[in-house]
Amino acid sequence: MRHGLLWFVVTDLRRARLRPGLSVIAIAFGIVGVAFFAGQVSVRQEDVLAGYEESGAATFVVRLSGVPDDEVVALTSNLRALKGVQSVEAPYNGIELGLVADTSFLVFQNDRQKEYLGARLNVLGIDSGFRMGSSYFINFRDLNPQAAQSVLGIPLLPVEGEVRPPTTDEVLVPSSVASYVGIRPGAEAIVELTYTGVEPPIVQRLDRLRVVGVFDAAGPDKGQIIPFWRLLAQGQEVLTVRPPGESGLTTIPVVLNAEVVRSFLSDVQSELRARGLGAAPNLAHRQIVIQAGSIAGVPALQGEVDSLLRARSLTAGCDAQAHPSFCMLLPERNNFAAAIREQAKVSQGGDFFLALLLVLVAVGAGGLQVQSTVTRWRDYGVLQAIGFSPVQILFIYASQLLLILGSAVALAAIATLVPSPLAGSTESFLRATGLAVLCAMLASLPALLWPLFARPVVMLQEVR
Amino acid sequence: MRFKLAFAGFGRRGIEALIAILVLAVASAVVAFSAMVVEGARATLHQVEIEQHPDVIQVKGPFNRALFETPRSGYLQPLTLPVYEPLIDPNELTNMAGGATVLKHQSLLRNVVSGDSFLNVYIFGIEPDKESLVSAFALQRGRFLQNDDRDAAVLDEASARALDVDVGGSFLVRKADGADLRLTVVGVLQGIELFDSPPTTVEAPALKSGSPFVSSGVFVTLRTSESILARQTLTDALVIADSPDRVPDLVTRLKEVFRLEPAVFVEETYTRYLRQVSDFQLTLVLFAAIGSLTAINAGAFVAKLMHDAYEDRRRQYALLLSLGFSPVGVAGLILGFGLAVALVGGGLGSIVALAFKPPHFLMPSLMADLGTVVPRFDFLVAALVAGVAIVAALVGMARIVWILGRGPIAAALMEGG
Numbered sequence: 051m052r053h054g055l056l057w058f059v060v061t062d063l064r065r066a067r068l069r070p071g072l073s074v075i076a077i078a079f080g081i082v083g084v085a086f087f088a089g090q091v092s093v094r095q096e097d098v099l100a101g102y103e104e105s106g107a108a109t110f111v112v113r114l115s116g117v118p119d120d121e122v123v124a125l126t127s128n129l130r131a132l133k134g135v136q137s138v139e140a141p142y143n144g145i146e147l148g149l150v151a152d153t154s155f156l157v158f159q160n161d162r163q164k165e166y167l168g169a170r171l172n173v174l175g176i177d178s179g180f181r182m183g184s185s186y187f188i189n190f191r192d193l194n195p196q197a198a199q200s201v202l203g204i205p206l207l208p209v210e211g212e213v214r215p216p217t218t219d220e221v222l223v224p225s226s227v228a229s230y231v232g233i234r235p236g237a238e239a240i241v242e243l244t245y246t247g248v249e250p251p252i253v254q255r256l257d258r259l260r261v262v263g264v265f266d267a268a269g270p271d272k273g274q275i276i277p278f279w280r281l282l283a284q285g286q287e288v289l290t291v292r293p294p295g296e297s298g299l300t301t302i303p304v305v306l307n308a309e310v311v312r313s314f315l316s317d318v319q320s321e322l323r324a325r326g327l328g329a330a331p332n333l334a335h336r337q338i339v340i341q342a343g344s345i346a347g348v349p350a351l352q353g354e355v356d357s358l359l360r361a362r363s364l365t366a367g368c369d370a371q372a373h374p375s376f377c378m379l380l381p382e383r384n385n386f387a388a389a390i391r392e393q394a395k396v397s398q399g400g401d402f403f404l405a406l407l408l409v410l411v412a413v414g415a416g417g418l419q420v421q422s423t424v425t426r427w428r429d430y431g432v433l434q435a436i437g438f439s440p441v442q443i444l445f446i447y448a449s450q451l452l453l454i455l456g457s458a459v460a461l462a463a464i465a466t467l468v469p470s471p472l473a474g475s476t477e478s479f480l481r482a483t484g485l486a487v488l489c490a491m492l493a494s495l496p497a498l499l500w501p502l503f504a505r506p507v508v509m510l511q512e513v514r
Numbered sequence: 515m516r517f518k519l520a521f522a523g524f525g526r527r528g529i530e531a532l533i534a535i536l537v538l539a540v541a542s543a544v545v546a547f548s549a550m551v552v553e554g555a556r557a558t559l560h561q562v563e564i565e566q567h568p569d570v571i572q573v574k575g576p577f578n579r580a581l582f583e584t585p586r587s588g589y590l591q592p593l594t595l596p597v598y599e600p601l602i603d604p605n606e607l608t609n610m611a612g613g614a615t616v617l618k619h620q621s622l623l624r625n626v627v628s629g630d631s632f633l634n635v636y637i638f639g640i641e642p643d644k645e646s647l648v649s650a651f652a653l654q655r656g657r658f659l660q661n662d663d664r665d666a667a668v669l670d671e672a673s674a675r676a677l678d679v680d681v682g683g684s685f686l687v688r689k690a691d692g693a694d695l696r697l698t699v700v701g702v703l704q705g706i707e708l709f710d711s712p713p714t715t716v717e718a719p720a721l722k723s724g725s726p727f728v729s730s731g732v733f734v735t736l737r738t739s740e741s742i743l744a745r746q747t748l749t750d751a752l753v754i755a756d757s758p759d760r761v762p763d764l765v766t767r768l769k770e771v772f773r774l775e776p777a778v779f780v781e782e783t784y785t786r787y788l789r790q791v792s793d794f795q796l797t798l799v800l801f802a803a804i805g806s807l808t809a810i811n812a813g814a815f816v817a818k819l820m821h822d823a824y825e826d827r828r829r830q831y832a833l834l835l836s837l838g839f840s841p842v843g844v845a846g847l848i849l850g851f852g853l854a855v856a857l858v859g860g861g862l863g864s865i866v867a868l869a870f871k872p873p874h875f876l877m878p879s880l881m882a883d884l885g886t887v888v889p890r891f892d893f894l895v896a897a898l899v900a901g902v903a904i905v906a907a908l909v910g911m912a913r914i915v916w917i918l919g920r921g922p923i924a925a926a927l928m929e930g931g
Binding site: 072073075076079080083087090091094097098101157158165167207225228229230231232234266268274275276277278279291293294392393395396398399400402403404406407409410411413414416417418420421422424425 | 529530533534536537540541544547548551574575576577579582583599713714715716717726727776777779781785786789792793796797800801803804805807808810811812814815818819821822823826872875876877878879
């Protein structure tokens with residue numbers, strides 16, 4: 051009897067081959083779509099995370115207070131030895147140290163006078179391992195003492211020349227200065243390092259620094275510089291004209307070799323002692339930038355760094371009055387939490403669209419089953435009239451549905467698993483198939499059961 | 515009668531029509547949901563484009579250091595200086611730009627000294643009809659410049675106060691040849707948002723005090739500024755590409771044109787913009803692709819459903835033809851049924867989508883807060899929903915039209931045939 055039913059199922063399907071054929075194609079199309087795009091959503095999520103990692107989201111900043119320079123060097127060595135550390139850098143940041151750099155270029159000279167155009171910039175002293183795109187951070191507290199301790203990463207993006215850590219006789223300048231003055235890589239710059247913490251300020255002039263690269267600082271100042279014009283007559287500075295009402299503070303840096311800044315800070319300490327002001331304890335590295343091996347590894351690494359710093363008798367706390375102390379800060383906007391949040395947005399968005407696709411598969415399959423039931427309404431009556439039980443009728447049409455779904459899955463498998471532009475992983479195919487088949491079956495079930503509740507005589511009265 | 519024949523037909527055909535409408539409504543709602551999100555995201559991206567102008571390339575000469583030397587006291591002749599060195603040949607720039615829009619500028623500074631006081635005012639020679647593409651001018655009184663204006667000026671409130679002029683008044687500007695040009699004020703502005711204005715380097719009236727960029731000035735036509743500067747070469751210019759993705763190519767060509775003039779700087783913001791929105795764009799492409807597939811799949815399901823509905827009506831249409839109904843009349847019934855199902859189903863789906871649309875949608879954007887995406891139902895979404903529904907109906911009716919139009923009616927009347 052069962053063989054007979056199966057023969058009936060196949061024969062009935064063959065008789066109306068176009069209708070089930072089209073259903074198979076439409077459902078297979080839906081399964082392929084869900085499988086392919088679920089895979090693409092995963093790829094996109096990984097891309098987002100990789101993009102964030104590349105731009106420094108696995109990075110956090112440790113702000114130091116009252117830690118001498120030589121101890122910071124030893125500390126960075128210890129930090130590099132920690133498991134899960136990708137890199138540790140300790141740049142000199144002028145905003146933290148009270149340093150500014152008047153960076154100027156000779157634009158006119160004759161035998162009597164020389165004229166320079168330049169701009170007042172922040173100072174960034176870096177070593178060879180510094181990552182230009184992701185390791186420059188400013189602390190809002192340094193710009194505004196009322197602000198909370200919070201650091202913002204400013205990527206230094208290459209525009210022209212070689213944007214890499216400079217040697218002691220090289221310098222990198224921002225594009226806003228380069229276009230304002232009219233210079234390109236190869237030009238010679240004069241940098242006047244100024245310590246503004248005392249009156250009169252302590253100044254050191256660095257001549258003939260070669261510009262090796264021009265960068266764009268993608269930060270809050272949006273290219274804003276504080277320009278000036280300087281006139282020298284007979285070798286003596288006669289005049290420096292600056293714009294009216296400027297505060298003299300910008301986050302846009304001129305990038306120097308760390309050794310140059312270290313040497314200047316040492317001179318400043320000597321000068322302060324010579325003036326009888328004593329040493330300034332904070333004229334040292336104030337910032338350590340630590341990059342974890344992965345975004346997921348940031349929280350664990352933060353814990354390890356915290357333990358290590360405490361073990362070296364540093365007090366934890368961003369507003370700690372005691373010295374030496376440290377404050378661990380996650381960058382604003384671009385940090386591991388933001389990276390995970392942005393990654394989740396892709397997942398949420400993908401889920402929304404894939405849910406729509408599954409709803410479509412369900413409604414489409416359900417609609418087709420209802421249509422099929424209505425079309426065969428009289429057939430149900432005939433089958434019951436000649437002695438088929440409701441269970442056997444259900445078996446026939448449920449088998450037909452399963453055959454259609456099975457064929458759709460097979461077609462989708464060919465499209466998804468055979469090497470092609472649509473090819474994806476077996477896992478995503480199986481997940482998509484499971485979901486699509488479940489949706490289609492659940493949506494079709496009411497239409498399958500519907501004829502079982504009607505009397506055969508009513509069905510047979512139907513006019514074709 | 516015709517209505518009953520078209521929609522209810524014989525027996526359970528009315529139920530089939532209802533099912534087709536309901537399935538089409540849900541499919542249309544699904545298509546509308548995905549299209550609304552994609553449209554909302556596109557609108558967000560467009561808004562960012564408007565704000566950041568990644569399609570604009572700045573071309574300018576080096577800053578003129580003579581501006582720093584402007585006199586501040588004494589009894590000296592007035593003078594007018596270019597803000598940037600005028601090195602840009604306008605014809606060369608226009609020829610190179612091809613289809614791109616070129617906004618030519620002559621940016622000048624007028625310096626007048628009288629005893630212990632001085633007055634600096636920025637003068638910008640612009641093309642009035644094009645400048646509003648990137649800059650905003652809020653007129654307070656009078657009118658804005660017109661292309662054919664000569665010796666007319668529009669200036670901001672701060673500059674007007676400093677010069678002690680108003681609409682209808684005039685003031686003198688020293689030209690390069692030493693003569694004075696009288697400019698008549700035709701309008702006063704209460705606000706200016708200049709794109710890429712020069713850095714503030716000298717004291718001058720300002721609408722935004724403390725701004726690092728010039729926020730005020732006198733605006734004249736390029737023809738007027740050419741007569742002041744006594745030359746046509748530009749101090750700076752903006753090139754607006756047809757679309758942001760054409761910027762890199764244009765920049766390369768501009769740098770090639772000015773390779774012999776190394777002091778001319780070509781700058782763009784497209785690279786930074788791309789860095790900010792690339793994640794958003796890539797995700798949008800992915801979601802748009804899923805949305806497209808959704809639309810195609812919805813169309814396929816509906817077309818199949820309509821095909822089945824028409825198949826079940828094939829005998830009915832053949833019967834009507836054999837009873838003497840005109841072929842045009844039957845074609846009208848077929849088309850009427852399909853279009854009615856498409857429009858009613860599409861309309862219902864659109865209403866459902868509008869009623870239950872998500873209030874916001876989140877998209878990733880690396881290193882930039884582009885805000886939340888607000889799904890929007892606009893003309894494109896409506897057109898897509900209607901298009902999917904109508905195309906599905908037409909595809910669904912294609913076979914029945916072919917059979918009834920080409921084959922013998924007897925074959926169409928046969929059971930199962």
